[in-house]
Structures are given as structure tokens and as C-alpha cells.
Amino acid sequence: MNVGKKLYPVKxxxxxxxxxxxxxIVIEPKFEYAEEFIDNIAVIGIGDNFGFIDKSGNILSTQEFNDVFESREGYTVVDVNGKKGYVDETGKLxxxxxxxxxxxxxxGLAAVQVGYKWGYIDKTGKFKIEPQYLGAYNFSEGLALVQDGGKLGYIDKEGNMVIEPQYDSAYGFCEGMAAVEIKDNFGYINTKGELIIPAKYSMVNDFSEGLASVEQNNKFGFINVKGEMVIPAKYDWADNFYDGIVTVAIGNKYGFIDKAGNEVVPIKYDNIDFFGEGLLAVEVNEKWGYVDEDLKFxxxxxxxxxxxxxxxxAKVVFDNRIRYINKSGEYIWKVE
Incomplete structure (x- = not known):
């Protein structure tokens, strides 16, 4: 069996x-559809339906599914005749x-809808919080955003409303802070519902690695947990920090900056991905290639x-066809 080995879908x-x-080829082409493996199972197409296989190509369940959705914490949401359920890591319902x-x-909890109301189940399928909300979102840092009475608030895992519904728009908690909308602007609250950073930004992102991108006067910059603008608002777009760097854009050009605002990858590319094994995918003149850490192609x-x-x-697309290349740029697979 190919457990631990990375496999790639091909046609x-x-x-x-x-x-x-x-x-x-380690699993013979015989399916109507195939996705990448998540852990040791993958979604495949069987006729007009879907199923799951292991890394030996064995179909894991005789039951077929009408559709397959997100996979998290070892459980995948599936559709059976218009109703949703969950498949576990063995591929069985x-x-x-x-x-x-x-x-x-x-x-450990998932939001599910029964009729018009949402509640939360555990991994045995038992309701931990009975359906009662007009909307329900995923738990993060012990709290979940729910809609009750037309407003958004936060509950804990026992279903206690710890921050009363009062917001028209709000985000989940990240690093102890959640963005909320107050009078058409966004600020940040803590897990007690206290407004820590005033609502004065037109757009915001979650905190990541101690910083959050915010929009002010049509430009993005970065604030710290005290609400101090530590990287000036001069970008036309900004992502979240990851491993000490973040993607930003000026006009239609992209690059990376660090937490001091220094450009570690010049803001000159048409688009940019992330470093993987020392190489970075960048777009120039509507075509993608790879540069090394010295930014040489x-x-x-x-x-x-x-x-x-x-x-x-790496997976690439050339002439509208999926290919796989090695670090020398050589195709290891290009037949379809």
C-alpha cells in the first residue's frame, strides 16, 4: 500500500x-473523476456519483454519494438524496x-441545519447544541458566531450566549480577537465582547502572527493588537501573514513584505504564489514560472x-492541460 506516499490524480x-x-502509474485510470488525497483517502467519480478510495485504489464503501463537500478533522460532508451527512476516514458513512x-x-463540533434552524453536533452525530439559530458558523478558539434575531453574536460550546447578538457583520475569533462591524466600520473585540480596537476601518482581515491588514482611506496597512499602524497603509491589497511574510499589491503588481514592511520579494509580479521547497511560482506577462530564493528564474x-x-x-497547466513537473522543469506526466 502507498500509505505516506504522495499521489497525484491524472487523466x-x-x-x-x-x-x-x-x-x-500506481492506481490505474478507471474513474470518471478524481481529487487529490487528503490523508489516506481521496474522492473519486463512479458514474454520476462519488465514492472514496485508499492509496491502493480500493473503493472504501459500496455506498455512492451524490456530491462531496469540505473535509475537516477526519470527516467529509456528503450528499445523499438531497440530505447531508458525514463520511469518516474509512470512507464509510x-x-x-x-x-x-x-x-x-x-x-470537534459541526454546524448542521434542520429545517430553517441551525445547531451543532459532535462526531457521534449527537446534538450538543439544539437547532435554534438562523445561521451558524464554525467554532474558533472556543466560540462560534451565530445569527439570532437578525443580529450576530457568539456562543460557547455549551450553547451559552457569551457575546449578545448585536452585530450586522462579524468574523470568527483569531488570536483572541474578532472583527465586528459597528456603524458601517470595523473594529476588533476580545472574547469578553469588549471593543479593544475602535471601529474605524472600512475593511479588515483576521489577526495572523500578531498583525492584521486593515483598509483606511482606500489603502491597506497592518495594525498590531494594540491597534497601532505598524506598517503604513499604502497597499491596494493585502493578505494575512504566514511564516513571517505576507503578499501585498500595489496597483496590479504583487510581492512579499516582512513584519517590518521590508520588501522581501519585490512588488513587481503580475501574480505570486508561495515558496515551496525553495522555489516560488510567479506570473509575468500572463505566464507562470519559478524563481529561486535569489529571485532568478x-x-x-x-x-x-x-x-x-x-x-x-508541482502541478502546472500548459495549453489548457494539467501537467506535473520536477524542479528541473521537466514533465513527469503530460499525457491526457
Whole structure:
């Protein structure tokens, strides 16, 4: 069995199978559809329906599903005859498909809809919080955003309303802070519902690594947890920090800055991905290629799309066809 080995979906003669990072077929193409593996199972198409396989290509359940949705914490949301349920890591239906809608699991609980009301179940399928909300979102840092009476508030895992519904728009908690809208502007509250950073921004993102991007006067900058603007608002777009760097844009050009606001990758590319195994996918003149850490092209920009390297392999699109390349830019798979 190929447990622990990364496999890649490919299409051959109209059917999907899987290759390894040498380009060798390890699961014969015989499916109508195939997705990448999450842990040790993958979604595949069987006729007009969906199922799950392991890394040996074994179909894990005789039951087929009408649709497959998000996978979180070892459970995947599936559709059976218009109702939602959950498949576990064995590929079998572990929580019966009886819900009108369902979200993925977070912190051991999942929001599900029965009729017009939302509540939360645990991984046995039992209700921990009975359906009672007009809207319900995933738990984060022990709290979940819910809609009650036309406003948004926050509950704990026992269903206690710890921050009363009072917001027209709000985000989940990240690093102890949540963005909320007050009088058409956004600020941040703590887990007690106290407004820590005044609502004075037109757009905001979640806190990540101690900083959050905010929009002020039509430009994005970054504030710290005290609400201090530590990176000036001069960008036309900004993402969240990850591993000490963040993607930003000026006009239609993208690059990376660090937490001091220094450009670590110049803001000059048409688009940009993330570093993977020492190489960075960048777009120049509507084509993607790869630069090294010295920002020199090691794989010329010839691709329509490109993803970061993982296990020595990257998925690219060339001439509207999916390919896989190695770090020398050589195709390990290009037959469809």
C-alpha cells in the first residue's frame, strides 16, 4: 500500500487514476473523476456519483454519494438524496445523511441545519447544541458566531450566549480577537465582547502572527493588537501573514513584505504564489514560472497556471492541460 506516499490524480484516455512523484502509474485510470488525497483517502467519480478510495485504489464503501463537500478533522460532508451527512476516514458513512445543510467540523463540533434552524453536533452525530439559530458558523478558539434575531453574536460550546447578538457583520475569533462591524466600520473585540480596537476601518482581515491588514482611506496597512499602524497603509491589497511574510499589491503588481514592511520579494509580479521547497511560482506577462530564493528564474514562465512544489513535484497547466513537473522543469506526466 502507498500509505505516506504522495499521489497525484491524472487523466488518461478519458479516465482518472494516480501517479507517484516519478510519474509512474500506481492506481490505474478507471474513474470518471478524481481529487487529490487528503490523508489516506481521496474522492473519486463512479458514474454520476462519488465514492472514496485508499492509496491502493480500493473503493472504501459500496455506498455512492451524490456530491462531496469540505473535509475537516477526519470527516467529509456528503450528499445523499438531497440530505447531508458525514463520511469518516474509512470512507464509510459515519453520521447519517439527515441534515438539510452541514458545515465541516472544527474543534470537534459541526454546524448542521434542520429545517430553517441551525445547531451543532459532535462526531457521534449527537446534538450538543439544539437547532435554534438562523445561521451558524464554525467554532474558533472556543466560540462560534451565530445569527439570532437578525443580529450576530457568539456562543460557547455549551450553547451559552457569551457575546449578545448585536452585530450586522462579524468574523470568527483569531488570536483572541474578532472583527465586528459597528456603524458601517470595523473594529476588533476580545472574547469578553469588549471593543479593544475602535471601529474605524472600512475593511479588515483576521489577526495572523500578531498583525492584521486593515483598509483606511482606500489603502491597506497592518495594525498590531494594540491597534497601532505598524506598517503604513499604502497597499491596494493585502493578505494575512504566514511564516513571517505576507503578499501585498500595489496597483496590479504583487510581492512579499516582512513584519517590518521590508520588501522581501519585490512588488513587481503580475501574480505570486508561495515558496515551496525553495522555489516560488510567479506570473509575468500572463505566464507562470519559478524563481529561486535569489529571485532568478530557474523554470521559465511558460505555464498558464502553476502551484507550489511539494515532494519535488508541482502541478502546472500548459495549453489548457494539467501537467506535473520536477524542479528541473521537466514533465513527469503530460499525457491526457
Amino acid at each position: 488518461l484516455n478519458g479516465k482518472y487514476g494516480y501517479i507517484d512523484n516519478t510519474g509512474s 459515519a453520521i447519517e445523511a439527515i441534515y438539510d445543510d452541514a458545515n465541516g467540523f472544527d474543534e 530557474v523554470i521559465e514562465p511558460i505555464f498558464d497556471e502553476a502551484s507550489k512544489f511539494d515532494n519535488g513535484i
